[in-house]
Amino acid sequence: MLSLSAEEQAVLAGTTGTTGDRMAMEIVVEAATMLGAQSLVPVISSHIDGCLYHGDSGALFCEELARRDARVKVPTSTNVGALNLLNPNQTRLPPAQRKMALRLMTAHQRMGCASSWTCAPYQAGMRPQPGDQVAWGESNAVAFVNTVLGARSNRYGDFLDIACAVSARAPNYGLHLGENRRASLLIDLSGLARPLLQEDAFFPVLGAMIGRLAGEAIAVVDGLLPGATDDQLKALCAGAASTGSVALVHLAGITPEAPDAETALGGLPPQEIIPVDQAMVLAARNSLSLAKPGPIDCVALGSPHFSNAECRRFLQLAEGQPFRVPVYICLGRHTLAQLQTDGADDALRALGVTLVVDTCVVVTPILPATPGVMMTNSAKFAHYASGNTGYAPVFGTLPDCVASARTGHVVWDAGLWG
Incomplete structure (x- = not known):
């Protein structure tokens, strides 16, 4: 039986807060009931996975929350969307989908979410302390916040993630409880x-x-x-x-x-x-490679988003030499700002690198429309590339990826693996 505090009951009854607050609390309470939670747990931060356009329902839902004056009550970062807001034409979405993707991202901004648009919020200042209760979405971010930072979160998906941020509550079950960890x-x-x-x-x-x-x-x-x-x-x-x-x-x-x-x-x-x-x-x-060694069509890096250190390591490895295939580096705005302090972003572009901000090439159409072979150093890219983009992945180290981009075919340092 779910037990609510007096404050939670007041929001649920609509006697305090906005109608958006009530809507969010209703969602969290219903989820807690279905999950068998006995109470709600206050959370101190949230990371929203539901910023990526999967259909009009997500945008319409968030717009309705915002219309009802729902505002996040805790520091809340945003995961990648379907658009690079700094370069919207980078994504090959039809006009109607592009419009709805923008509306979805804008609705989160209206509710007070930070415009971080990154799958690595822990590298953009969101670093809760051990034992902190949080409501995070995005699979790698949830794993990192539990595993590395020692905070506590379940994997919160679309709709429930923003409802937790608005209510500052989450169902008290699963990894929120010490005995389940x-x-x-x-x-x-x-x-x-x-x-x-x-x-x-x-x-x-x-x-x-x-x-x-x-x-x-x-x-x-x-x-x-x-x-x-x-x-x-x-x-x-x-x-x-x-x-x-x-x-x-x-x-x-x-x-x-x-x-x-x-x-x-x-x-x-x-x-x-x-x-x-x-x-x-x-x-x-x-197991991370579905294509055999041979020609490649592109190199894709940054899932999760590349850090400042990774971008600069890439520059060192490149040694100013040109590439024979397109290279895409996905990164957050916080990393782009760090690169801009000394022109490292321009140095990457001078090599022919395409910088993808606010989104990534595996979740929205940015890669050339005719699929081929993608080389990457990301297990996540390798796992999702084929199903999401049609590109067959080849996994390698970062030096492998740089060398392969130079030659246009797979270069592996087999000695690394014994």
Whole structure:
């Protein structure tokens, strides 16, 4: 039986707040009832996944909330939309869909959401503290906020995400509750060589492996080296959340509530132990490529959005040499602003790189309409590219991607993988 506070009951009854507040509270309460939650939990931030145009209903829903004077009550960032608002013609949407996509993004702005338009809000200033209750959408962002930052969120999807932001409440179930965050599966990396564990490209591959091994279970990964970067952990979380329903994976020594594997397991023996060996890593890497080595048609990077550090690493690797195929880098406005401080954005464009802001090439039509082969260092791009764009993905390291863009065909450094 769902129990509501006096404040929540007043909003639900319409005796306080706007009609938009009431509408949002009704949605959250109905969701909590269906999920079997016994109460609502106050949240301190939200990240809205429902900014991407999938049909007119999403835009009309958000416009109705805004018309009823609904306003977010907590800091709220926006995920990617279907348009690059700085260059709307970059997306090949029909006029009617373009109009509705803009209306959807504008409705979120009217409700007080920040115009971040990024799938990596944690790299744009949204970094809740361990134990904070939040209502985040977007699979990689949810995995990161739980796994790396130690805040608590379930995977909130369209409609419910904005309702949580407006009501500052979420159904108190799932990963909001400590007892549901205990790991039951142990993934042991102790058999892998140290150089591999340090490589950037290992992290998206490990993430893809975790997603397939864990599914909906909560795993703890033991054996990662200390000092992993935000970008490496971002890639891991994105891979895990793409290939499985992963919203939390404990990384022993990294996840705030998992100083070691034993703590993540709650002092209980794991239901299963999976030792990871070199062959498993190679199989996971190979599973991210649907095309055979050969000519490529483009390189796509930035899912989740590329960071300032990743863009500058790309520039270093490029060494000013031209590319034979189009290169797309998807990034947030916060990263673009950092690049603009010293002209790094212009340096990227001078190489022929197309910068995609506010959106990404796998969720809206930006790539050339005739599909071909896409090379990427993103497990998430690799997982979704074929179904969303028709392009067959080839996975490689960032140096592989740069070298392949120069030659126009797949270049792999096989030695990295042993």
